[in-house]
Amino acid sequence: MSTTTPLSMDEQTRLLLGDPTALANHSWRRWQHLPRTDVDAMQLAGLKARFAALRDRIPLLKKLADAEGIEHIDELDDVVPLLFEHTVYKSYPPSLLDKCNFTQINRWVARLVTPEIAEAVLAADVSRCRGLDDWFATMDEIVPQLCISHTSGTSGTFSFLPQGTREWEKLLQIRRMAVWNMDGPDTPQPELHAVYPYFRAGFYSYLRSNRHLINTLLPDEKHFHAAYPETLSSDVVHLAAKARVAHAKGTLDRFEIRPEMLARKQAFDQLQGDMPRHLAAFFEHMASELKGKRVYMSATWNLLHNMAKAGLSKGLEGVFDAGSFLSTSGGAKGIVQPDGWREDVLRFTGAKRLNETYSMSEVVASHPRCEHGHYHFSPTAIPFVLDPETSRPLPRTGRVTGRAAFFDLGADSRWGGFITGDEITVQWDEPCPCGQPSAYVVGPIQRYSEKHGGDDKITCAASESSHREAMDFLNQVQS
Template identity: 70%
Template sequence: MSSAEVSIEQKTQLLLNDPAALANHSYETWGHLPRAEVDAMQLIGLKKRFAAFRDRIPTLKKLADAEGVHTVEQLDDVVPLLFEHTIYKSYPPSLLERHNFTQINRWLSKLVTPEVAEQILAADVSACRGLDDWFAAMDAAVPQLVLSHTSGTSGTVSFLPHSAREYEKAFEARRLFIWNMTGPHTPQPELHTAFPYYRSGYLSHLRGNDFMIKVLLPDETHFRAAYPARLSSDVLHLGAKIRAAHARGTLDRLEISAELAAKKKAFDELQADMPKHLEAFFERIAHDIKGKRAFIYATWNLLHNMAKAGLARGLEGVFAADSYITTAGGAKGMVQPEGWVEDILRFTGAKKLNQSYAMSEVLGSHMLCEHGHYHLNPTVIPYLLDPETSKPLPRTGRVTGRAAFYDLSTETRWGGFISGDEITIEWDERCPCGRPSRYIVGPIQRYSEKNGGDDKITCAASENAHREAMDFLNTLEG
């Protein structure tokens, strides 16, 4: 069957379940999906996701009932049902302090579909003494669920319930770019990864490493991490709590258990050994993969730190010129030094640095084109909300507002999400690069940075409906 004979309904099924196949595994096709087709698929896909999740995800049902939303006819119909980012950290913090992971599982079960919730509730996590124990227990009990957490800069971490298949779909779409695919039979390149951080961990940007290896690399031996260990989530959480307590002036009242103190000591010892690990890391790079094609994906500061350390050791042009070096996530409130991109390119030897806009809560990445625009991924429906009311802004012209998204790739949870970012979208004019997709222009800024640290999201749902949904989420009995 030719692509012309594939119905919009069939294309929508591919967009939801196998997006790389929608583009016939071609990078060029993926970047030039017709705008009208994407619009049609996104609306059909949203209707399908809403129908599948509306009455089956308890927190969504509570909110939809209160708002009286029973069907979706247009994209803006779900705006009152978009979850604000705080929902994934809305559990009572005392549950973590008391290691009450059974109750945290009850909270989590209200954010996912019944099949996954049943397994979450059946998992025996009563013996878990911290986050590391809990994540390991959940991996064993619910293998199709890939729980991750955010960095928790506020002192409270968010828990994100992605599925394994969601990660696979995201990397299968990225593979189109990274392999420069021209079709389903594009041969697998001999790619190597030099990763300037820990091999594994439950932090959201480490969770994807296993899927990256599975989808993009020949095997595990082609992945070299600066630190072969697993990053402790308990120690990360402690660090966030220390920073938050210091900011509040309550550091002298922070209690640290003997178990956590022991983990912190082990982490400090690893930190002390980091120069040795780094030396071994650069030796492996220079000896094993110099001149070879590399794929490296990390935050800009990790990439830049790796480049500076490598350049200080006299390493330049380490990898093949067609290596794919990429970063996402933006500056995260940090000042990016002049020449950081040039440092990375000088060290790696790659022709360009591929940048994208992405976040832990939404797995689809929006790639930066040669004209400085982030092109919106077809698996993600973008919204712009009024920063004061969170009501939807027009989907026409060039508009600035609070970024919100519906992630069509989600299979176990509701994909609607309100971010903390201010962005500008060009809805009508085509980008000079020739890609037909809509795109983000200009700088991306966090409202918390813009407002001096404060970012109070006014939910688009009525205040009572949203409060009732949050109260329901935190009713942990039964």
Template identity: 35%
Template sequence: MPVAAGRRGDAEELDARFQERRTQVPVLAQRAEAEGIAAIRSPEDMVPLLFPHTTYKSYPESLVAKGRWAQMNRWLDSLSTYRVENVDVSGVEDVDGWIARLEAAGHLASSSSGTSGKNSFLNKTKRDRDVSLRNFVECLTALGMPPERTWHVLPLGPPTSVTSHRIFRDMVVGAYHRPDGIAVAEKAAPEGHHRYMARLTAMRRAMADGTARPDEVAAFEAEAARRQAEVTERLGRIADQVIAHRAERMFFTTTFPLAFRLCEALAERGLAEGDLTGDNALSSGGGLKGLALPPDYRSRISRTLNVAPERLLHYYSMQELNVRMPKCPEGRYHVPPQLTLFVLDRDGESFAEVSDGQVEGRAAFFDMTVDGRWGGTISGDRIRADLTGCPCGGPGPTVFDEITRYSDLPDGDKITCAGTIDAYVRGFVDA
């Protein structure tokens, strides 16, 4: 049985977007032709057209290793709404240089960190970025936090050379930071983010297969220790500022692991729960990124930083989506009207079975706001969803706070159509 959406008239709207995008996104056109799909008449028609999340890392790794950026252009072009092939890549030396050329041509490529291995690259446009920024403010406004420059805004993450991260931080500071707010002294952002991540991935692989030399391992460990020390030192400086302004309201934007580390830094300086008395706020998305924290880490963060539930924006999203699913006081993520939620079986081939209005399976989405790509994606997440509403009274489907990565399960993350779509993409690269 198909799983519901966050808006009415989905089949009609999805078909209108499909008819538009099939003329623009080459891989979508090829997939639709292969499946014999000429129109979206029901939710079932969408399932074969959803792109597995692995699609955005389907390029041959040799293209990056050998600096074949023109072929990388062709790969990205096959998945994009707007043509990429003519982007000038002369003189490009690495991924950072390639992304800079894409950005100069209006293609705001988003990339995963690559911490789990191969990087993924998604083509985004200024419209995509604007929608995402606006959605963040809308989520805060729904919590009762409209844009007001009355907060000490404290982004806990280190400075970064990634354009999208800088723009997001600048937007939040510009919308919420008080003119006389805390100014945390920043070191210059390290250059070559993707260059570093590529070296990190290569070293991890070399260490795993035993080919890394002792001097390479020592240098790698020294650099990792230096970076960790810089994060610790930065969080310590922020902790000092927090204590100095303990009665004023602060807005922390971060991940839960960094928020927990800040709490540890505050405790080391003698701060106890209840010592911060400002009406503080926190925004955080995503999980723990494989890090181990105590089971009660969220409540400890909220108590230490004095963040009441109504000032906590905790959301579920992913880089394939422009919009967020904010968590309500009942602990559920609400699917917004811009998203269509599908819950599929483990293989991503068909809809999971619904029982008493609830369903468990692989999360898939269509984001109607996506401009630079096809908006349909199959995630790597196992979720449980309720299609009957929420005890908080909010409408539409909700996702329970029980999200697991299939890659963390014994059988791994296997999506049946992934290999076929990857083959389509490679065909465009080799053409």
């Protein structure tokens, strides 16, 4: 990207969609201060381009767009009836997993992606896969351009997210700008270590980025330190999630576990029970081995705080280099955070600041929190605030509270529109004191399910019949 010749809007949009760090000349400060009018124009142009390119190429999107009679996008809100609700990604018949029928699951996946990806997915021989771990590993090998991940399965059913490998690469390139505090493409690579308080690898959505993290942020794989160097089994996680649901329903006595899985679940349960002690020992070891070094650490706020409390109780302060990058995402979401937890983390680690973000598995974008407590939207994701009862778009002016939704501009092999379960308040117009020009989230982020006693039924902005027809089409995978 030239620093002297202004780029046309078409060129800027192309970079936002395909090489976003180049749009800011690989400068973190420039990325945070892209002019609001430019970003708004690029996002609308990018949305139009994505819809034009994908409308007739992703089967589920075509079905829904046909039913709604949407042929083109003129304004941002035009896309709202085409935003997918979270149930889309777990709408496959659950019996397919019970029967290890991954051939039919691949047929389901193929309706969510572009024809080139779908062809590879349908051609993949997964008939001999005997579980989720086998299936994920096979798909990674045969369809490397696709990076399928799963969510936590708290409902007992996994959501499968068919994200492109390139999406993760672009996200980590943006994160590299922040972690290295880059001021241009020639910013030297720091001697950086990553401390990760969980498994080295796995198919969980938040484990999927580790491979790209190593390749993008670190000098080599030896600089990545995981509390558990092995791969987390998705089969065991799925089994544990189903067992929790059965226990909550009082049907655990009728819950059947295959003999070969029972020992693995028992070992996993033991590992979970021993995790606090193991993590305490891991962090103590890291504090000694990496003392004074620059580290990257990403974890939930409570895990970071527990680490800090354990270290401070032993008189440890300022353990790592002040340029270390600590990252946590998600906010509290209904949990009361103790006063001073951020200060404890910074005092123990020695880092200058704690980098908090608002993000979700279904949208490969991260929205950083500024020093005034506001989450600033990334240029790669178009935010929407929807009426929680109808999912109709609320005005993009003033201060508005409603259901968060996004269009992920980084998605080019799947449809990037997604409706979340989060209630947010967005300030569209009033400038933030931090100086960033973007719109931002103010106040707490809360799950609608927490407000309604665990129930959160999302109403799609598409007509009921259109949505039902689209879902019926997606689920017609069993021959």
